[in-house]
Amino acid sequence: MYDMGTRMRALALIAQGRSLNAVSKETGISRAAIRSWQIRIEPLPRMQTQITPCARCQLVPALPSDVAAYSYLLGLYLGDGCISPHPSRGHYLRIACADAWPGLIDDCEAALRSVNPSHCAYRVQAKGYVSVVAYSHHWPCLFPQHGPGKKHERTIALEPWQQDIVDAYPWEFIRGLIHSDGCRITNWTTRLVAGERKRYEYPRYSFANKSDDIRKLFSDTLDKVGVEWTTLARGSDPFNISIARKASVALMDTHVGPKH
Known part of the structure; x- marks a missing residue:
């Protein structure tokens, strides 16, 4: 058994x-x-x-109980998450997390447990990554961006109540997006100084996503917290958002930091 x-x-x-x-x-x-x-x-x-109402499908709409965790989880979901139907348990939400970042996996599981109405989540190991999974009948209520097809092939827009959460907890949202489809890296360049070529290194945050809508959600939130950014094209496609100015990188280091 x-x-x-x-x-x-x-x-x-x-x-x-x-x-x-x-x-x-x-x-x-x-x-x-x-x-x-x-x-x-x-x-x-x-x-x-027995299916009990969640915070979103009650007669009087309400916000998820842990809105800060929800803002972080929303960022993770938009980057590396998917919702699929299950024959007996409603739906399951799965977030794919690389094995290289055990701290990120812990944070993802904690957020899933906090937001899931049943407060349950578990991990499924695959080659090179872990799927953090949680079952609920209410994932479509909590993530109305769920729908058929790939995210970058359909419209992704936040509901007003979701935007209120992101406005209240912008750094958690940014952190979730960086943890899913972003990174902190060290770039380098060379300059001639007194006739001698010297190498300089500088940190940079990068975010890449094929969805125009998701990139705009990211950049709009960066604008609200005072982070300057630029778009870097991959070939002819502007899939990358770069944060390289010293003051903006410092802000990101304070509130987001590198994956761990």
């Missing part, structure tokens, strides 16, 4: 596109068992299967 958490982890691996053979070898669970779970998941106890 396998508990529900084990079953959900196996199904999450399948949802990532892994084969039955691969998941069976990794988990030690037979292919027949996993196949049966794909068809029917045993119902949870009655109290757990």
